[in-house]
Amino acid sequence: MAGQLGWGIMEESWRKGPWTAEEDKLLIEYVRLHGEGRWKSVARLAGLKRNGKSCRLRWVNYLRPDLKRGQITPYEESLILELHSRWGNRWSTIARSLPGRTDNEIKNYWRTHFKNKPKHVLVTPVKQKLEHLEGNDFNSSNPATARTRTSESATTTSVVTIEPIQHEKDHVVAR
């Protein structure tokens, strides 16, 4: 569609690559004043040489104040496994069940930890929580959460078990 042009690719030469502290500051200030959304106008209003898409991504994945950051807990890990077995690669949907975590973060985590691993089997503590979620979000007919992409993997039928998660990956802590 016109998506690409919609993000303003033709308009001017946007900066790419890692964000600087200065850019972060400008973006934070912009969101503080204008709120989230209207990313298209960020460049103009905030004085950033970034396109809206890049700004949104930076905010959502890194600058949002409610982000948890830090390593994924064993509980979160088991939750990810279970949710992925239900929804497949619908990372944003999974992320909604993990407050403070972003779809990008979960996606990265899953790819490095589970992608090439055999499917396990699930965990109990998580199941209770899931049943709770089931009442709210699972099977939701909310169109916003039920976007239909061509993601076939959502149909995977795996039962997950979780062996006690031993590796806390302490060494990763401060990077």
Add this chain to the structure above:
DNA sequence: AAGGGGGCCAACCGCAGCTTC
């Protein structure tokens, strides 16, 4: 001690759905 490989994370790209006109 140095080099290579793998893990991890941030960011970009392209596509599809939603909204507005």
Add this chain to the structure above:
DNA sequence: CGAAGCTGCGGTTGGCCCCCT
């Protein structure tokens, strides 16, 4: 109602860092 624009999502890539040999 249809077209154009905007936003969000998932996939992929590139680079840095740490560990192992």
